[in-house]
Amino acid sequence: MLGAIAGDIIGSPYEGLGSKEYDFPLFALHSCFTDDTVLTIAVAVAILDGLDYGAALRDFGNRYPGRGYGGYFVGWLADPSKGPYNSWxxxxxxxxxxxxxxxxxxxxxxxxxxxxxxxxxxxEEGIRGAQATALAVFLARTGSAKDELREEISKRFGYEMDRTVEEIRASYTFDISCQGSVPESIICFLDSEDFESAVRNAISLGGDTDTMACIAGGIAEAYYGQLPVEVAREVKARLPHEFLETVLRFESRFRVANGT
Ligand SMILES: [Mg+2]
Incomplete structure (x- = not known):
């Protein structure tokens, strides 16, 4: 789970720049956690404490405002009576x-x-994107080979997975849809050789950098195991105490039990 948060933080300075560079500095002074991290923590807390997902998302979103949330989500946070808004x-x-x-x-x-x-x-695309990402994390941590994972995601969700990062990068532009960023983020993991290269791949597409690196980083950690020590240190130094506590609690309940 720290891998997803790391991807968000590493990708945060590059969002909206459209840069296709691969050899950028991993951490800068202004690398910081954004909405991806806040809401990942919220989902973890919902699972740990048996809370309703919506209630946990509202709680964390309102307590950590101004972290790059989408416009409709901000409206949803502000109005407790508001239901789902058909987002993809x-x-x-x-x-x-x-x-x-x-x-x-x-x-x-x-x-x-x-x-x-x-x-x-x-x-349906919003649901599909969440399912594909969660299933990729699950398959990665339970020993699936990359080819199996690629085929399973392609078969089950209809995503075009037979592409390389280089092919995608050539014409890729900023896209916040699930259908236009989730398959690409998963491919960034498939084309990686370690945690760092998965995150670099995602940011080098020049799209929604923090979110794509969050998705690719979460899967990469599940597949490769613990983050490099230096990356974990830089990431943890940028998190509030409450988030660190949640990561620890989540990892001791699930990660250790899974042997990953
Ligand atoms: Mg973000």
Whole structure:
């Protein structure tokens, strides 16, 4: 789960720049956590404490305002009576990594990913993006080979997975839809050789950098294991105490038990 947060923080200075550079500095002074991290923590807390996903998202979103939330989400946060708003945005995918760790069968993963998405993102693409991301995390941490993961995601969700990062990068532009950023983020993991290269791949597409690196980073950590020590140190130094506590609590409940 720290891998998703790391991707968000590493990608944060590059959002909206459209840069296709690969060899950028991993951390800058203004690298910081954004909405992706806040809402990933919210989903983790919902799972740990048995809370409703919507209630946890509202709680954290309102307590950590101004972190780059989408306009409709801000409206949803402000109005407790507001229901889901049929979004297909990648907000459902950027917050779902904890689901991939916390449940133990494909059916459960798909069901919980849907539940975590549909409190806001009840469009079928919003749900699909969350399910594909959570399933990728699950398959990565339970020993699937990359080719199996690629085929499973392609077959189950209809995403075009037979592309390389280089092919995508050539014509890729900023895209906040699930359907235009989730498959690409998963490919960034598939084309990586370690945690760092997965995150660099995602940011080098020049799109929604923090969210794509969050998705790719979450899957990469599940596949490769613990983050490099230096990356984990830089990331933790940029998190509020409450988030660190949640990461620890989540990892001791799920990660250790899973042997990853
Ligand atoms: Mg963000």
């Amino acid at each position: 945005g990648n907000g459902s995918a950027m917050r779902v990594t904890p689901v991939g760790y916390a449940f133990e069968s494909v059916d459960q993963i798909l069901l919980e990913a849907k539940r975590s998405a549909e409190v806001t993102h009840n469009h």
